Amino acid sequence: MAALPGFVGGALKAKLENVSRTDLKARAQRISEAYRAGGGSTVIRSDLDALAYAVVRMPATYAAVRAALAQTLEIIPDFAPRTLLDIGAGPGTATWAASDAWPSLERAALIDENAHLLALAETMPAPSLDVSPQRAALAAALSGAKAADVVMASYVLTELPDASLRATLGRLWDKAARLLVIVEPGTPDGFKRILACRDALIGFGAQIVAPCSHEAGCPLADAERWCHFNARVPRNRDHIVAKDAIVPFEDEKFCYLAAGKGFAPLARGRRVLATPKVDKSAVTLTLCAPDVPVQQRISRRDKDAYRAAKRLDWGDAIAENRSRTS
Numbered sequence: 001m002a003a004l005p006g007f008v009g010g011a012l013k014a015k016l017e018n019v020s021r022t023d024l025k026a027r028a029q030r031i032s033e034a035y036r037a038g039g040g041s042t043v044i045r046s047d048l049d050a051l052a053y054a055v056v057r058m059p060a061t062y063a064a065v066r067a068a069l070a071q072t073l074e075i076i077p078d079f080a081p082r083t084l085l086d087i088g089a090g091p092g093t094a095t096w097a098a099s100d101a102w103p104s105l106e107r108a109a110l111i112d113e114n115a116h117l118l119a120l121a122e123t124m125p126a127p128s129l130d131v132s133p134q135r136a137a138l139a140a141a142l143s144g145a146k147a148a149d150v151v152m153a154s155y156v157l158t159e160l161p162d163a164s165l166r167a168t169l170g171r172l173w174d175k176a177a178r179l180l181v182i183v184e185p186g187t188p189d190g191f192k193r194i195l196a197c198r199d200a201l202i203g204f205g206a207q208i209v210a211p212c213s214h215e216a217g218c219p220l221a222d223a224e225r226w227c228h229f230n231a232r233v234p235r236n237r238d239h240i241v242a243k244d245a246i247v248p249f250e251d252e253k254f255c256y257l258a259a260g261k262g263f264a265p266l267a268r269g270r271r272v273l274a275t276p277k278v279d280k281s282a283v284t285l286t287l288c289a290p291d292v293p294v295q296q297r298i299s300r301r302d303k304d305a306y307r308a309a310k311r312l313d314w315g316d317a318i319a320e321n322r323s324r325t326s
């Protein structure tokens with residue numbers, strides 16, 4: 001479970017002093033309802049709205065981005081980026097997750113049109129990261145933005161009109177010197193957008209670093225299921241109160257894509273696409289492969305392989321010899 005880093009939690013805690021929890025809860029509910037109805041972040045119109053958003057959504061989007069980066073890092077462990085461009089940065093969630101994943105990061109440019117979310121990001125003092133926030137709409141900002149080793153687009157493409165997706169993606173790809181990471185909600189709609197990005201990026205010549213095992217046809221493109229993963233998110237007391245929740249955790253489903261440039265041939269193994277089925281006689285894995293998912297049954301009679309397979313989880317990548325790639 002990836003919890004928000006201390007400096008983010010600390011900034012939120014300081015902001016929450018003297019804030020009515022009843023007011024916070026009402027704002028959080030209004031924002032969640034607007035998102036559920038397909039609206040975007042324009043529902044966030046004040047600093048208190050931004051705080052309510054950060055309390056209820058930031059732990060989940062942080063955990064999703066951090067989990068996506070953990071899977072990506074397993075494939076390119078030697079990559080040590082220095083610069084980051086975070087588009088639709090909001091309260092900086094993807095930047096904080098990236099700086100946790102890559103301590104090599106030195107500078108991050110955050111672009112967002114929402115002044116309240118960006119102002120909140122500015123109150124979070126990431127240690128040893130030079131952060132420059134820019135309040136601007138993406139279309140205008142991207143033409144002037146400097147290229148960066150990593151470009152992050154976390155839970156933002158979902159807010160752009162479908163008709164502008166390909167043009168935006170082209171600009172993001174131009175700005176990404178080595179890696180573009182896109183994270184979207186783990187819904188069929190989020191997956192559809194990721195698939196469209198995957199097709200376009202492969203057309204631009206991208207290496208798909210993760211989660212795919214290959215650049216051929218996606219095995220789930222026409223399936224009833226969709227490629228997504230799960231991040232378990234710890235809830236603190238304010239999170240529980242704002243959400244009227246009972247349990248101290250929630251599960252955030254997410255889709256993602258990490259597309260690279262100039263990496264040596266990648267040893268990606270095969271991604272486990274669903275929770276492994278374990279019974280007394282075997283472990284059955286659903287694995288990513290070109291065009292159709294592969295079902296692999298590992299019999300209990302094959303003791304070492306069975307024991308290794310029992311440790312595997314949804315989202316892990318396994319080498320052809322069935323051991324983890326990490």
Ligand SMILES: C[S@@+](CC[C@H](N)C(=O)[O-])C[C@H]1O[C@@H](n2cnc3c(N)ncnc32)[C@H](O)[C@@H]1O
Binds near residue numbers: 111139
């Ligand atoms: C759901 S929030 C995600 C924030 C952050 N990336 C995260 O993962 O928590 C979407 C963000 O995208 C920003 N956004 C949406 N459309 C935008 C646009 N056209 N130009 C700039 N920012 C935009 C919103 O203001 C908001 O901060």
